[in-house]
Amino acid sequence: MKTKFLKSILFMALAAGTLTSCVNDDDYNIPALECTETSITATKTVEEIYNQATSVATLYQAADENADDYIEAVVVSSDKGGNFYKTIYLNNIVADENGELRAGNIGFSIQVNQTDLFTDYGVGRKVYIKLDGLYTQIRSNTLQIGALFGSNVGQIPAELYANHIFRACTVIEESKLVNVITDLSQINDSYIGRLIRFEGVQFTDGSLNQTYYNAANVDAGGQTLTYITNSEEETYTLPFRTGSFADYAGTPVATGNGSITGILTKFNTTYQFVSRYATDINLDGERIGELPVEVGDPFFTEDFQAAENNTNFNFDGWYNIAESGVWLWREKVFQENGYAEFSPFGSGSALNEVWMITPAINLDDYSSVSFTFESAQHHLDVDADGNKLEIFIISNFNGTDIVSATKVNVTDQATLPTSATAWYEFVNSGVIDLSGFSGQVHIGFKVTGSGTDTTLDGAFQIDNLTVSGVN
Incomplete structure (x- = not known):
């Protein structure tokens, strides 16, 4: 377990x-x-x-x-x-x-x-x-x-x-x-x-x-x-x-x-x-x-238990891309629990915009698809655009050029930790409905933060992603 x-x-x-x-x-x-x-x-x-x-x-x-x-x-x-x-x-x-x-x-x-x-x-x-x-x-x-x-x-x-x-x-x-x-x-x-x-x-x-x-x-x-x-x-x-x-x-x-x-x-x-x-x-x-939408049966899951502590995130089929800055998402393990984390603290970059992106997920085999995940934060001082976690549905993505890919922000469907949430407390996202999407898509987790402004250097963590479909 x-x-x-x-x-x-x-x-x-x-x-x-x-x-x-x-x-x-x-x-x-x-x-x-x-x-x-x-x-x-x-x-x-x-x-x-x-x-x-x-x-x-x-x-x-x-x-x-x-x-x-x-x-x-x-x-x-x-x-x-x-x-x-x-x-x-x-x-x-x-x-x-x-x-x-x-x-x-x-x-x-x-x-x-x-x-x-x-x-x-x-x-x-x-x-x-x-x-x-x-x-x-x-x-x-x-x-x-x-x-x-x-x-x-x-x-x-x-x-x-x-x-x-x-x-x-x-x-x-x-x-x-x-x-x-x-x-x-x-x-x-x-x-x-x-x-x-x-x-x-x-x-x-x-x-x-x-x-x-x-x-x-x-x-x-x-x-x-x-x-x-x-x-x-x-x-x-x-x-x-x-x-x-x-x-x-x-x-x-x-x-x-x-x-x-x-x-x-x-x-x-x-x-x-x-x-x-x-x-x-x-x-x-x-x-x-x-x-909420009927969840159906899981067909794509990631619990991050294969994480190797304090290494750059490198799971098969996934993408780890820095749009701004140079630091990347990291694999973390604490008390035998694996998860992914991005922290801008100490990066030296005034702006970090870093993506963790899933492999392609085919939605066409199901009449409806949804997903859930868990997220946590630590050292998040303010709830601001300069330091935030966002969730996107991505298509037309070639595996490297995230800027030119088609991205739809679905963050407003998710429950995420805030600065008032206790550090390291994982929060269930709730069900995010993908019924408006079709074909091959990716789920993207984007963190924005600063390595020079200590008020904007909070970290975010992701765990237990589950994508489910109804036939």
Whole structure:
């Protein structure tokens, strides 16, 4: 299986039944366990612990060495659906105007070296956390609590977690835990670690025609990223993360519009959304805009796994041409993942315009043809014409003269990384329709950048090109 890497962060086995939009009706309520109320009371608030935590993992020590400190919180995540692993997300607890308990506005996580945590700590369960002996840390603007692992907060050992996390008998209903968001542009760090229901959303065109977990489309963590949007233009998108053990892993990505519930997380600078189980996905409404073109069956693919690291790109049948400047596309390998990259940094050329062009592709054998690819960037400071990636369909090309060839720019059909995208995070292009073309064509990837202007020296990377046709 090919592994892609992701500096910012799952086999289609585990089908979760058939689903077109709203996926199964399994019962994810808190298990009915006998409960004896604890006598523990909170001595600290989550807000106090958040405010005193730093980016350095720090052992918590109570001011009174003869007394332990506790915080109270409510569980908002669940590992029952298989998409969370050895991590519990919790929120602080507040009382509303009617005195009823609800989740507050501070989300945090606890890592525990134990599975099936939902049996004791189900969604809505109030818990008390004994802080003494644990470490606190702020990472990606999120409070993390746990044991020390290296220099960061890690998992509490299985034999110790019951000495730090105590169940209360109080269970808060989910309606008092969830935060409803209807505009993806509203997302900010205050929602990290909290239970969110996005309404009026759907998956991007490029996320369709695959299952939620797609073994052929995974990141360095072994999980599949699809993307949520709330408009036909896909102005705002949010990565949706699915692992191979999710109960809906083998289900086709829903095409409709509706709501998706889950936990908002953040890796480095990139927000990511993680649903808990199949019933969190409810997309049975009419899709905004038309469905993307039917993809068909792949007939030309390139995963770049034959790349030889740090050499000029030289794949059989492909073309590597500098229209301006002298540097060329390079073959790269990172964490056993091959890809192609062009970086103008250090080239010394004020203008670099460099093409990577596929072998000729015959479109006439199919009634419709489309293609997808993945791209990433690093050190892209601005989104400008002076530093960009463009996609062209090329004909009348003799293999050397790219200037005189017929070129049609189809970049506007593709989803590409921007300066706001985390470095090295591969983004799926979405489906690019070639139904308006015929005969022999080439696909051209052109990067423009500068080797003398440091604001225009960002690099672009290409991976996993797939051309598909419908007979």
